[in-house]
Amino acid sequence: MDIGSGYVLALGQQGRASLREDEHGDLLIVGGGITGALCAYACMKAGIRVVVIDASMSAFSSTRFSTGLLQYELDMPLGPLADMIGLDKAVRVWRRGQEAIGEMARIASEVGEASLHVRTSIQFASRPSHVEGLRREHALRVKNGFDVELLDKSAVQRVLPAVRTCALRSEGAEVDPASFAKRLLDEVVKGGGKVYEHTEMVGWKRQGQGYVVTTRRGGAVHASHLVMATGYHSASLLQRPVMDLASTYVVASQPMDPEALWEGRSLIWETGNPYIYLRTTSDHRMVIGGADEPFRDPRRRDQLMQKKVRHLLKRFGQLMPGTEFVPAATWCGTFGGTRDGLPYIDRDPGTGAWFILGMGGNGIVFSQVGARIVRDQLLGRVDPDAELFRFERAW
Numbered sequence: 472m473d474i475g476s477g478y479v480l481a482l483g484q485q486g487r488a489s490l491r492e493d494e495h496g497d498l499l500i501v502g503g504g505i506t507g508a509l510c511a512y513a514c515m516k517a518g519i520r521v522v523v524i525d526a527s528m529s530a531f532s533s534t535r536f537s538t539g540l541l542q543y544e545l546d547m548p549l550g551p552l553a554d555m556i557g558l559d560k561a562v563r564v565w566r567r568g569q570e571a572i573g574e575m576a577r578i579a580s581e582v583g584e585a586s587l588h589v590r591t592s593i594q595f596a597s598r599p600s601h602v603e604g605l606r607r608e609h610a611l612r613v614k615n616g617f618d619v620e621l622l623d624k625s626a627v628q629r630v631l632p633a634v635r636t637c638a639l640r641s642e643g644a645e646v647d648p649a650s651f652a653k654r655l656l657d658e659v660v661k662g663g664g665k666v667y668e669h670t671e672m673v674g675w676k677r678q679g680q681g682y683v684v685t686t687r688r689g690g691a692v693h694a695s696h697l698v699m700a701t702g703y704h705s706a707s708l709l710q711r712p713v714m715d716l717a718s719t720y721v722v723a724s725q726p727m728d729p730e731a732l733w734e735g736r737s738l739i740w741e742t743g744n745p746y747i748y749l750r751t752t753s754d755h756r757m758v759i760g761g762a763d764e765p766f767r768d769p770r771r772r773d774q775l776m777q778k779k780v781r782h783l784l785k786r787f788g789q790l791m792p793g794t795e796f797v798p799a800a801t802w803c804g805t806f807g808g809t810r811d812g813l814p815y816i817d818r819d820p821g822t823g824a825w826f827i828l829g830m831g832g833n834g835i836v837f838s839q840v841g842a843r844i845v846r847d848q849l850l851g852r853v854d855p856d857a858e859l860f861r862f863e864r865a866w
């Protein structure tokens with residue numbers, strides 16, 4: 472029986488008011504998702520007066536749909552990325568991702584966010600023809616100082632009984648991104664920052680040494696610095712396109728007996744493209760996602776939902792025969808990618824406003840990289856790796 476429709480707000484959950492009057496700060500961040508929240512927290516801790524506005528509720532856009540795997544292993548392996556941008560730069564990008572995961576783990580513990588767990592990450596060869604590439608990738612990572620292990624078939628089968636190839640095991644983490652973002656924004660407010668929801672930026676311009684941002688309901692924000700943490704909504708704010716939008720699918724199981732979950736509760740993914748990935752959650756669910764489609768049209772995306780759910784469950788059955796996956800929730804979402812898999816963390820050449828656009832399967836890791844680059848820049852420190860993430864790659 473269908474007894475309702477629409478999104479049910481968890482009544483009593485903490486909401487924030489919209490901006491009614493003019494506001495002032497050192498830094499205005501537009502967007503209260505995980506990117507805006509990490510940046511706001513880093514800047515607040517550095518003594519910067521932060522204002523955050525979000526058109527909707529914070530952590531309610533792609534941050535809410537995210538499955539929260541934190542991996543410094545990019546969708547683009549180190550070898551192919553090195554072929555594209557050079558080994559030195561590729562290693563620096565990977566290294567920054569690794570540092571960012573450590574930083575997020577430290578921040579999570581600082582703010583009491585319990586959903587972040589350090590996990591090993593296992594990437595298995597989807598096909599025998601991928602084994603050689605995985606071995607080469609292993610050798611290159613080891614040579615460049617990354618802590619990664621090559622698992623043979625029998626070691627892989629302790630986790631994935633039906634897989635007959637090899638795998639790489641390295642470090643990663645998992646988090647509930649929406650919970651983390653909300654907790655960070657709470658801390659920002661406790662630290663003297665301002666966070667406004669239901670406050671949509673409708674205009675922005677330079678004024679003197681700073682910016683004035685106008686909002687739909689009238690109040691304006693005056694700030695010395697401006698950061699767009701607007702995620703995949705950013706296309707209309709940029710002069711030229713920088714990302715390709717795609718659709719992705721997820722199924723979460725009912726909570727399980729923790730003993731029935733796979734060894735080490737590793738993050739699991741594969742070399743195939745599009746790939747599938749698996750993780751477990753704090754409440755002992757299994758999550759399987761992926762099966763991406765290279766378009767964003769929401770109607771087409773949603774029409775494919777049932778087919779994709781069947782596909783994901785079939786893949787789960789093939790990988791872990793004997794483990795029952797009873798679906799509890801299914802969803803799909805839009806996400807953005809770039810040709811080289813790297814984010815854009817840069818200033819708009821026209822206005823000087825910062826953009827932090829984490830992309831692809833490592834979007835959240837890059838949110839933290841961006842938070843640090845922007846914070847340091849505002850403090851007058853130059854981050855030598857900032858050059859890796861410039862818009863000029865696309866333009």
Ligand SMILES: Cc1cc2nc3c(=O)[nH]c(=O)nc-3n(C[C@H](O)[C@H](O)[C@H](O)COP(=O)(O)OP(=O)(O)OC[C@H]3O[C@@H](n4cnc5c(N)ncnc54)[C@H](O)[C@@H]3O)c2cc1C
Binds near residue numbers: 531537648720830
């Ligand atoms: C199904 C799915 C699974 C994913 N899994 C992973 C994963 O495992 N690991 C990973 O790292 N990444 C993953 N991602 C990607 C990750 O979710 C994104 O990189 C991340 O959520 C982006 O966060 P954000 O804060 O930049 O953007 P968002 O969460 O979209 O936040 C942007 C905010 O800006 C606000 N905004 C936009 N325009 C305006 C305006 N004009 N005025 C005011 N506010 C505005 C929006 O309301 C929104 O709240 C996944 C994505 C999806 C969809």
